[in-house]
Amino acid sequence: MNFEFTEDQLMIKETAREFAQNEIAPSSIERDINAEFPHEIVKKLGELGFMGMMVSPDYGGAGLDTICYVLALIEISKADASCGVIMSVNNSLVCFGLEKYGTDFIKENYLTPLAKGEKLGAFALSEPEAGSDATKQKTTAEKQSDYYVLNGIKNWITNGSTADYVLVMASTDKEKAHKGISTFIVEKGTPGFGHGKKEDKLGIRSSDTCSLTFENCKVPVQNLVWEEGKGFNFAMNTLNGGRIGIAAQAIGIAEASLEASVKYSQERKAFGQKIADFQAIQFKISDMAVKVDAAKLLTLQAAAAKDAGKPYHREAAMAKLYASKIAVECALDAIQIHGGYGYVREYLVERYLRDAKITEIYEGTSEIQKLVIARSLLDAK
Numbered sequence: 001m002n003f004e005f006t007e008d009q010l011m012i013k014e015t016a017r018e019f020a021q022n023e024i025a026p027s028s029i030e031r032d033i034n035a036e037f038p039h040e041i042v043k044k045l046g047e048l049g050f051m052g053m054m055v056s057p058d059y060g061g062a063g064l065d066t067i068c069y070v071l072a073l074i075e076i077s078k079a080d081a082s083c084g085v086i087m088s089v090n091n092s093l094v095c096f097g098l099e100k101y102g103t104d105f106i107k108e109n110y111l112t113p114l115a116k117g118e119k120l121g122a123f124a125l126s127e128p129e130a131g132s133d134a135t136k137q138k139t140t141a142e143k144q145s146d147y148y149v150l151n152g153i154k155n156w157i158t159n160g161s162t163a164d165y166v167l168v169m170a171s172t173d174k175e176k177a178h179k180g181i182s183t184f185i186v187e188k189g190t191p192g193f194g195h196g197k198k199e200d201k202l203g204i205r206s207s208d209t210c211s212l213t214f215e216n217c218k219v220p221v222q223n224l225v226w227e228e229g230k231g232f233n234f235a236m237n238t239l240n241g242g243r244i245g246i247a248a249q250a251i252g253i254a255e256a257s258l259e260a261s262v263k264y265s266q267e268r269k270a271f272g273q274k275i276a277d278f279q280a281i282q283f284k285i286s287d288m289a290v291k292v293d294a295a296k297l298l299t300l301q302a303a304a305a306k307d308a309g310k311p312y313h314r315e316a317a318m319a320k321l322y323a324s325k326i327a328v329e330c331a332l333d334a335i336q337i338h339g340g341y342g343y344v345r346e347y348l349v350e351r352y353l354r355d356a357k358i359t360e361i362y363e364g365t366s367e368i369q370k371l372v373i374a375r376s377l378l379d380a381k
């Protein structure tokens with residue numbers, strides 16, 4: 001087992017760190033207050049090759065491994081977790097599935113601009129009555145000659161109103177339950193495709209989350225991804241990689257909480273000495289450092305398994321479960337270390353807590369991750 005990163009991996013990490021600290025971090029408070037989508041940053045992430053990191057250069061991607069992706073996503077999320085989720089969804093939930101399961105037509109026409117960062121993607125699985133219980137899709141896609149007609153509502157869609165292309169899971173055969181679900185790529189502006197208002201969220205406020213509506217929305221047959229009836233497998237296989245991305249996002253938040261706490265505790269004085277001299281603070285900082293490293297190891301383990309072509313659904317679930325938990329814990333500890341200053345926007349750590357919470361919810365709640373882990377170990381339902 002080799003714990004050393006390659007030169008390329010270290011270079012990607014450094015590029016991401018520099019970009020994140022110089023171009024993302026300075027405006028993050030404003031974007032959070034105004035819930036403002038980072039259009040310019042997303043464009044530059046595309047120019048850096050960060051919107052299609054693992055896609056083959058044949059389709060406009062950077063052709064990097066999942067380890068590079070994790071390292072970059074940690075750095076981006078450390079500066080602003082909203083940018084982290086935008087990047088993660090485009091890479092993990094959109095580009096990955098299109099490259100693995102898409103036809104040449106789909107790869108040339110949709111994957112290539114998405115991987116280059118010229119277009120933005122979204123992934124629409126959740127519905128008002130199908131969140132954790134994702135097999136209960138109510139959205140339908142009825143085949144009529146050379147197109148499918150989509151009807152239904154999707155909820156909580158990251159990049160929802162901004163995305164140029166949306167991957168939509170819909171039932172093509174109700175009788176077959178989850179084996180009758182299919183995946184379609186739908187272009188923004190298609191008649192019958194609309195979106196609700198941008199959700200006013202607790203955290204990751206500058207990312208764009210909204211509901212999507214499909215009313216007799218006609219989608220050409222060539223926009224079916226993979227095969228009819230494979231849509232649920234498509235969503236699950238894609239989400240396994242997505243969970244690695246969200247674990248990396250959570251680590252970014254946890255590491256930012258740790259770094260802010262180290263800095264502040266060496267500056268702040270109380271009772272005649274810097275607070276870093278108190279064991280109460282030292283113990284919190286050492287606990288945070290151990291948690292961050294443990295989460296990184298779990299996440300890199302999942303990334304390495306994916307790169308090696310081995311099964312990684314359990315590893316990805318473990319990484320997301322643990323990283324999201326410790327992101328919340330580290331953010332809470334960082335606030336406690338900062339005292340009153342931790343409770344105001346200027347010191348950032350209050351945002352870390354608000355941003356961290358969603359990592360325990362989206363791309364499968366912590367309870368769903370436990371279910372995936374347990375089912376992989378037990379012969380049980």
Ligand code: CAA
Binds near residue numbers: 093123133178232364
């Ligand atoms: N990897 C691959 N396949 C998986 C899987 C995984 N992690 N989990 C389940 N599956 C497969 C099963 O093998 C089964 O396949 P077959 O029918 O071909 O044998 C199929 O999915 C159905 O599984 P179950 O029979 O176990 O169905 P279930 O209803 O008991 O459990 C579930 C399914 C695991 C709960 C699943 O519904 C699930 O993962 N729910 C969470 C959904 C989720 O993560 N939503 C996130 C929304 S997207 C999002 O948040 C994006 C964003 O914008 C940020």
